[in-house]
Amino acid sequence: MHEVGITRSLVEIAEEHARTGGHNKVLSVSVDIGELSGVVAEAVEFCFEAVVRGTLLEGSRLIINRIPGAMRCRDCQQEFPADNYTLECPQCGSFMLDFTKGKELQMTEMEVE
Numbered sequence: 729m730h731e732v733g734i735t736r737s738l739v740e741i742a743e744e745h746a747r748t749g750g751h752n753k754v755l756s757v758s759v760d761i762g763e764l765s766g767v768v769a770e771a772v773e774f775c776f777e778a779v780v781r782g783t784l785l786e787g788s789r790l791i792i793n794r795i796p797g798a799m800r801c802r803d804c805q806q807e808f809p810a811d812n813y814t815l816e817c818p819q820c821g822s823f824m825l826d827f828t829k830g831k832e833l834q835m836t837e838m839e840v841e
């Protein structure tokens with residue numbers, strides 16, 4: 729489960745932010761997890777409590793925002809829901825597609841004391 733390592737680095741980043749700001753307790757952290765990021769949100773949720781034990785985040789609340797996947801077509805500029813198996817634009821059939829959403833994995837907000 730590589731989510732343990734991911735959760736650990738999220739917690740480290742949050743701790744560093746809190747320390748830099750002179751805080752010694754984190755109350756909650758918000759994390760964006762894209763549905764196409766390869767990270768299972770449930771697994772992050774599951775190991776969070778164990779990972780934060782003994783850190784500034786112990787007892788804090790984890791708020792996960794799941795971001796559905798989306799792509800934009802370079803040819804017709806249409807943006808549409810997509811997953812890792814989407815190959816062509818549903819509007820014009822082009823293969824020139826870029827992910828616009830769904831690959832996120834980042835901390836967006838943090839509440840400190």
Ligand SMILES: [Zn+2]
Pocket residue numbers: 801802803804805806817818819820821822
């Ligand atoms: Zn298109």
